[in-house]
Amino acid sequence: MAMTETKIWRSVLSVPAVNRRALEKSKTLAADVIIYDLEDSVASGRKAEARENLEQLFAHDRPDVTTAIRINPLDTETGQEDMKTALACQPDAVLLPKVETVATVATASALLARNGAPLRMRLWAMLETPAGIVNAAAIAGAWSHASAGGRLEALIVGVNDLRSATNVAQAPGRAYLVPWLMQVVLAARAYGLAVVDGVYNDFTDVAGLEAECAEARAMGFDGKMLIHPKQIDTANTSFRPSDAAIAEAHAIVEAFAKPGAEALNVIDLGGRMVERLHLEQAQTLLETAARLNNTKANQ
Numbered sequence: 578m579a580m581t582e583t584k585i586w587r588s589v590l591s592v593p594a595v596n597r598r599a600l601e602k603s604k605t606l607a608a609d610v611i612i613y614d615l616e617d618s619v620a621s622g623r624k625a626e627a628r629e630n631l632e633q634l635f636a637h638d639r640p641d642v643t644t645a646i647r648i649n650p651l652d653t654e655t656g657q658e659d660m661k662t663a664l665a666c667q668p669d670a671v672l673l674p675k676v677e678t679v680a681t682v683a684t685a686s687a688l689l690a691r692n693g694a695p696l697r698m699r700l701w702a703m704l705e706t707p708a709g710i711v712n713a714a715a716i717a718g719a720w721s722h723a724s725a726g727g728r729l730e731a732l733i734v735g736v737n738d739l740r741s742a743t744n745v746a747q748a749p750g751r752a753y754l755v756p757w758l759m760q761v762v763l764a765a766r767a768y769g770l771a772v773v774d775g776v777y778n779d780f781t782d783v784a785g786l787e788a789e790c791a792e793a794r795a796m797g798f799d800g801k802m803l804i805h806p807k808q809i810d811t812a813n814t815s816f817r818p819s820d821a822a823i824a825e826a827h828a829i830v831e832a833f834a835k836p837g838a839e840a841l842n843v844i845d846l847g848g849r850m851v852e853r854l855h856l857e858q859a860q861t862l863l864e865t866a867a868r869l870n871n872t873k874a875n876q
């Protein structure tokens with residue numbers, strides 16, 4: 578299994594690498610992850626300027642949160658130049674856009690290894706085309722295992738590209754997208770990868786974002802990709818364990834700690850069956866809650 582447990586993924590903010598104000602602001606924000614984007618948010622004539630901005634940023638004022646650089650597709654000259662910048666900056670991950678096959682991840686993984694990138698530098702894959710969704714399980718499976726030289730750590734859904742390629746309309750509840758999103762969640766879980774939901778474009782609509790985060794959380798996503806600082810608090814709150822869930826977890830841990838419970842795999846907790854698997858879930862939830870208290874969002 579890939580090592581995903583040390584990272585927190587609630588709020589994954591994209592920052593256009595060409596926007597100097599946004600780059601400056603990104604150092605002060607409470608997002609769990611910052612993606613510095615060289616791909617779709619940067620006009621083709623400004624890619625070199627954007628790469629230069631990132632090299633300056635990482636050389637002089639490296640952000641103290643989890644970072645990724647989203648490059649252009651590696652089968653383009655721009656993508657190759659972007660990868661050189663990523664190798665120079667050494668973020669925590671390189672985000673590959675529009676991944677459709679295992680070969681794309683294999684090529685990127687080999688390129689990182691050939692250039693001596695440390696194993697802590699991981700690959701994240703955006704699945705945002707019909708072929709990417711259809712091949713999600715193969716992509717997730719083949720390169721998730723670090724000991725096999727694979728560096729794949731996370732899948733991120735690109736809902737804008739996906740809607741555009743399929744003509745699925747944008748609508749609250751995302752009824753027609755959900756089956757595809759769940760395929761990505763399942764593929765990620767099968768191979769121990771983190772999985773992040775796509776962006777919500779209307780950054781002034783707080784209620785809409787709250788609803789979509791709640792939906793994403795219920796679907797099993799670890800967090801949400803964001804486009805604006807205003808969206809960070811909503812995602813951080815939506816994906817952290819609620820007070821009720823923390824209280825419930827404590828109750829389960831205490832119930833299994835009672836004398837005699839060590840010999841039981843199933844107990845009665847106030848009229849509900851609780852199994853040992855729920856104890857493990859409760860312990861994980863309490864550990865996550867404790868770790869979240871130490872994030873930038875809580876300082």
Ligand SMILES: CC(C)(COP(=O)(O)OP(=O)(O)OC[C@H]1O[C@@H](n2cnc3c(N)ncnc32)[C@H](O)[C@@H]1OP(=O)(O)O)[C@@H](O)C(=O)NCCC(=O)NCCSC(=O)C[C@H](O)C(=O)O
Nearest residue numbers: 591592593598599602603618705735736737738804805806
């Ligand atoms: C969407 C925006 C173009 C809006 O920009 P703007 O109108 O300038 O926003 P504000 O005036 O409200 O900004 C207020 C301050 O916040 C800073 N800011 C804005 N956005 C960001 C950001 N993303 N990160 C850091 N800081 C940000 C502004 O600079 C202002 O700062 P200051 O003046 O100092 O107070 C803009 O938000 C934006 O460009 N967002 C990101 C776009 C992006 O990254 N797109 C790529 C990712 S989306 C994607 O990947 C889709 C996917 O591929 C798919 O297929 O679904």
Ligand SMILES: [Mg+2]
Nearest residue numbers: 617705735738
């Ligand atoms: Mg996209």
